[in-house]
Amino acid sequence: MSSSQIDNLISMLNQIANNNNYKKTDEETAMIVANHVKKFWARSMKANIIKYADSDGSQLSPTIKLALAQL
């Protein structure tokens, strides 16, 4: 998986989080992000981002990390 592909997935995750964090705690937003990803993302996209989170994860915000932990 190239870094540009990972960047793309990260920006998609951030977009989902930013559109769903109005007056919500990080935990609440993370749950929405996780549910969205479960419902709409293909298996390999999930696998790729989890792999990145496990191996590096430096570009992931705390909310996104929380979300990925729920997958």
Next chain:
Amino acid sequence: MINYFDPATNTTSNKPIDFNKDYGTPASTSTQTVCLEIDGVKITVAAGTSVMRAAAIADINIPKLCATDNIEAFGSCRLCAVQIEGMRGYPTSCTTSVKEGMVVSTENNDIAKLRRNIMELYISDHPLDCLTCSSNGDCELQDMAGAVGLREVRYGFDGDNHLDAKIDDSNPYFTFEPSKCITCSRCVRACEEVQGTFALTIEGRGFASKVSAGTSENDFSSSDCVSCGACVQACPTATLMEKSVIDKGQPEHSIITTCAYCGVGCSFKAEMKGEEVIRMVPYKGGKANQGHSCVKGRFAFGYATHKDRVTEPMVRDSIDEEWRVVSWDEALGFAANKIKNIQAKYGRESVGGITSSRCTNEETYLVQKLIRAAFGNNNTDTCARVCHSPTGYGLKATIGESAGTQTFDSVMKSDVVMVIGANPTDAHPVFASQLRKRLRQGAELIVVDPRTIDLLNTAHISANHHLPLKPGTNVAMINAIAHVVMSEGLEDKNFIEQRTDEYNAWREFILDEINSPEAMESITTVNAEQVRIAARAFAKAKNGAIYYGLGVTEHSQGSTMVMGIANLALATGNIGREGVGINPLRGQNNVQGSCDMGSFPQELPGYQHVSDDVLRAKFEKSWGVTLDNEPGFRIPNMFDAAIEGTFKAMYVQGEDILQSDPNTQHVQAALSSLECLIVQDIFLNETALYAHVFLPGSSFLEKDGTFTNAERRINRVRKVMKPLAEFADWEVTQKLSNALGYPMNYQHPSEIMDEIASLVPTFSMVSYKKLDEQGSIQWPCNEEFPDGSPIMHVESFPIGKGRFAITPYLASEDRANKRFPLLLTTGRILSQYNVGAQTRRTANNTWHQEDLLEIHPNDAEERGINDGDWLGISSRAGDTVLKAKVSERMQSGVVFTTFHHPISGANVITTNSSDWATNCPEYKVTAVQVEKVTSPSAWQTRYKKFSAQQKEHFKRSPKKQKATIGS
């Protein structure tokens, strides 16, 4: 009193309408009835019906010339004169309404003499060339001369006349031959009442009066005429006549089918000679169009038999090779082998496909079934990804069903109509005509759009509000409108209490000062007071309806905006009855259908999620396979995975992704990475230039099936000619599936629909039999709604109560800056359709031969740009070159172009930015710079070279094939 059956008593009020008959005047909408007697026959009809129509219902056909039943009575020809007891003289039956107890005589010696005299005067200034006239056999003037028994013209033909009037054949599709005109003004009235364009007029007075397109300097093509053809259809003589009929003669049979252009889904009579379509005439019984059409549907069907149609399967191992024409079996075997080998090497998930929103429901259903069952994954998507996927997400989240809530006809009960990010006069012309009719009757119009769309120039309308917002700020605007509704106490408290959930949180959010029009003014650039006035008008309307298009969905907050629209409809109680509702205007003919049929990677047909074990089990049982329980790739994910090297093959039916999808260079890179691209299309489209297998497709004229339009209306598509390439698209998909080892054995599309009905709860009572009986069906059609559902959510929502969604505004990531100071937005024009593959191969090219960049005079002046200059347009994705058109339709800071011609490379500029929930591309906001240039862009030069090379690969192959066959 005892009533006996009397055959002379003809109770006609319940008689079904014969849509092939002209009743002379429009139907009355009154629910009260009136009894009268015409020629001794007792007739019961709706109050307000004309005597002419009442007689026609009883099959008493009063002669007429200036009357026809899609325009109001005019009473100018006087041929329909009758005698009515108690009334003096000879009233015209078209302009006289029925009254209780009226006694009418339609024929006697006096009336006959009067009519003969009238016809004699008409014919004294009319050429007597009936035998060689193009309307011979289909001429109302000729019929009436016969009906009244005209035997002589005592006036002779030597006096002043119009027989030398010059023919105007400037329109590519029809001629105007004024020597044959009887000045009945049916064309003028059709242009006004049916189309709403007011391009035609009667110029001059008395003997000098004549039909004129625009001013006397204009001909048809230079006038405001939009070539809808309503005038041609209305003309009772050969004055306005299709050139195809002039060339080929009168058609001999007709078949009712559905147009394959936009999401309005007009019904047409395909009028045929053998297997050749002579003309398309909109069908009065079509509930979406009620006898009207636009230039595309009526005239631009010639592409179906264009010489560019590819009618033989072709294969090649690499795109650097020439195409080899092969048999169907060989092509399908080749494709199946490649797919199997790729899956063996790279895994089950390395292949996928795209269903077509131009093909039928049955075909779309089969393609997704092939992907899920034969490929064994959920890598299916459709062009709705790039247009209305946010509608699916947003409406499902708020009102529980991803579809428009109304019929088109519902707009006739609307008091205020809000049109957001849609340009119906160009993209949904027949609906625009109906909307304009309602606006002329007094409904108010609110347009939320960066551009001054033509709808704002509707003649004779009472109140217009234009909120010309900056591209990318829809959510800010809808929140500001809802803020006004809530802060001024204009909400529908009853509706909110009874029909909605999650209201309090939303109320708190929307009342936040950040959402006020004053706070949003700096974002939307629209004056706050203007927003307040429009919001009040909408909220106070008895019936407020919202119509929206891709200007809503194709944004990074597309889904949020759809939810914002639903919030507004819920808060104002504008849902669940006629005249209101949330109405997405769908782009392609079957984009609603392709979504319904399970084209999305996460949903089986009927929006049933793949991860739901119970729902999935139903499909597994029917299809006899185990289905993947995880969503597959969406189109942009397929491209990313292709570039990454894990996605290797695609089956693309009827969709030109290379031209239509954003960031062309990214798509090119993705398609070039594939080891097998199978394209099924009627033309060798742009995507096919990168293909390894080409399977010839069939046009809508060549197959049976159904399309579902924007109002959820399932319409029948009927085969009027044999498929040029032997097989309809559903047959090809079936053969491919069989070659892959997953058996399909449907004999007719009706069997596919039966399978759909067995698996999709909202389709459970849909069948071809019912479609033939009812003409069309609006889903849901099931036990609960056996005849279908014209208006949805009347009692409740599929999710019980409507849910308010919190919709904070976030700026688009692609913001204008110093380097890219302008915002580009893209769209369509009337004469062309989508990527132009169909319309570019018709005379519609007369009106739009190239895509232009529309730029505001201020921006043009700043850059020294004049009309016709070559402009380089660059964005962070790429650059292209287009000609300039200086236009005030745009606001300063915004530029606009269409994407109908591949060489334009409009999508070379658009970026990968997309909707947060669905990845629908943000076509409507691209930050760009524009400057004068002298040569085409590097991309265009490369494109020309590649395209020419590919043409060579295609051109030489068939000759080789002939040699192969011979050997």
